[in-house]
Amino acid sequence: MTDETLATPVRLRTTLDSVPGYKPGKPAAAEGDTVVYKISSNENPYPPLPSVVEAVHEAVATMNRYPDMASSELTHALAQKLGVSDDEVSFGTGSVGILAALIAITCEPGDEVVYAWRSFEAYPIVTALTGARSVQVPLDADARHDLDAMAAAVTDRTRLLIVCTPNNPTGPSVRTDELRAFIEKLPKDLLVVLDEAYLEFVEADDAPDALAFYREFPNVVVLRTFSKAYGLAGLRVGYAVARPRITEALRKAATPFGVNDMAQKAAVASLAAYDELEERVQALVAERRRVVEALADADLNIPDTQANFVWLPLGERTEEFAGVAKDAGLVVRPFAGEGVRATIAEPEANDRLVDVVKGFVGTR
Template sequence: MTEDPLAEAGVPAPPVRLRGALDTLPAYTPGRPATVREGLTAYKISSNENPYPPLPSVLDAVREAAAGMNRYPDMAVATLTTRIAAHLGVPPERISTGPGSVGVLDQLVRATCDDGDEVVFAWRSFEAYPILVTLAGARPVMVPLAPGARHDLDAMADAVTDRTRMVLVCTPNNPTGTTVGAAELEAFLDRVPQDVLVVLDEAYVEFVDAPDAPDALAVHAARENVVVLRTFSKAYGLAGLRVGYAVAHEPVAEALRKAALPFGVNTLAQVAAVSSLEAGDELVVRVKDLVAERERTVAALREQGWEIPDQQANFVWLDLGEDTAAFAEACDAEGLTVRPYLTDGVRATVAEPEANNRLVEVAGRFLADHPR
């Protein structure tokens, strides 16, 4: 073994060289597990998970596929790609899959950005955005939300420069639950240069019932620079298996496949996603039930006096400002774990009716003690 003269002399070894970008990298904060309180059923409503268990047909398919987990998955994800394309009515060549829509977005950023390039997105929005952009060596350009916790598309268009390579539009926006309108999106896209990629992140699209919401697939079909991101984690209830996809025009979809992690979508995820598409009618019923529960919860909170923007996802946003941490603690004391965002507000997933009822009860008491 080679002797180290520095070690023999008692000189500390120099630290391993890591990327400087890590020094300013924000940490992704997952939803905390539910806190158990004596005499209470604990509910975790901090991670936007689907409260329903897997559909029996999906679970059966996964159990059968598990017998072959000693084999590598289909790297091309051929069966699922074909099924997604047929489901959406787009050519299979435009579908690219990955480990959740955030995994696909990571591929997209790495395929698009060089060091020093810029990615524009609203803030507050999905907290993985600045992490993925920074790790790619690009610069996050964060545009404040407009009143009503909505995207300020005019300001985002103003933020585009000759270094901008991508713009992210999260609709419905995570964590505020608001959507962009079809007309304002078209006006925005008219202002964005054709060589800048615009990503419509639609992780919660199945829950949207706003009459002015854009048809993202139609927008994509009409514009070469528009990519649509979707996932099986939310409405389909496959968050634990990690599978999402992009709908992109062929040159971008091909670049995504080149940037993909080999075997990134595991066998069980592929089988579960295919089975979920085949059980679409059952899933539609579940989504309708969650939307109805969302509307019931929002109505109850508004009746108490809370000002809540139009909610179009599977969660509720409470703009709490400096009271954010105190509200999260009040929920925690009642066995209810929500997701606080510094001094911006709290996001609470639409879950079982009992959990939603408890959220309304805690919110009512909190509002009485902390008038807005």
């Protein structure tokens, strides 16, 4: 078909003109004899645990049936692990699916969503698609949330506020004391979302216990995922812990049967095998420490990362570095004019990253 025959007179929402497209990490392409590592998507480099693979294989046999829309088994298993009731847990297609539903149940067109920037690039997309307005508050000089500035940005039209901790793509977590002071400043009817996609990789002593904040503040929702530490990125399972009234609304807004049966079974099996998964998480945290220490003398001000990635603040040299890394067999995630996010992956990939960074920026 030609471009002319593919054209259509159908009117689409004008909002789409200002919605940025999500940029996924590019797949790793073979480069001759060089092993290419994809370190652009913060994926867990370890393969699924055998018990998880077995659970998925069993679920495949009944894929002709719809999944349990209530995710009953998973809901109960997760609620028990977290020490909450089943009525406080809801699921979606990754944490971003839950976040989109949270915005949909709180925001009318023209309402505001406040979040730090740079942060997770899906935030402006899911906000704009509801007709709400993004209020982006710049990070501070240490690539951390400027919570005072975020509190000052709240208006009568603000319906939802997101705290990404650890922050994607820069890595730092917020601190317990500053988070408490921040939430206490906010209107009691403002929904505060603590997005903890990288929770399991946090080792900072002053990082907040989000569930404790949830129990203390009725307007707090905790958002998490099975994609990162649990290694289920390909199955898309995210969840929220919220008051039952919010959970009920989320279930109304969710895509029916959005979390498929294989994903549910894999998540249940992962919870049962958490001790094994924890060993892998600790190995990745140790690798993160090793990489950060190895880059300590690089001519860069690398933020304190509590996630499974490092942020390289390269500014205008970002795209140039991404090209150099590609030539060296590393697919990184560049944010033009700002910096590069690189996932902590296999030791071989991490060694190569350190060498490429030092060769590119030099050492002090």
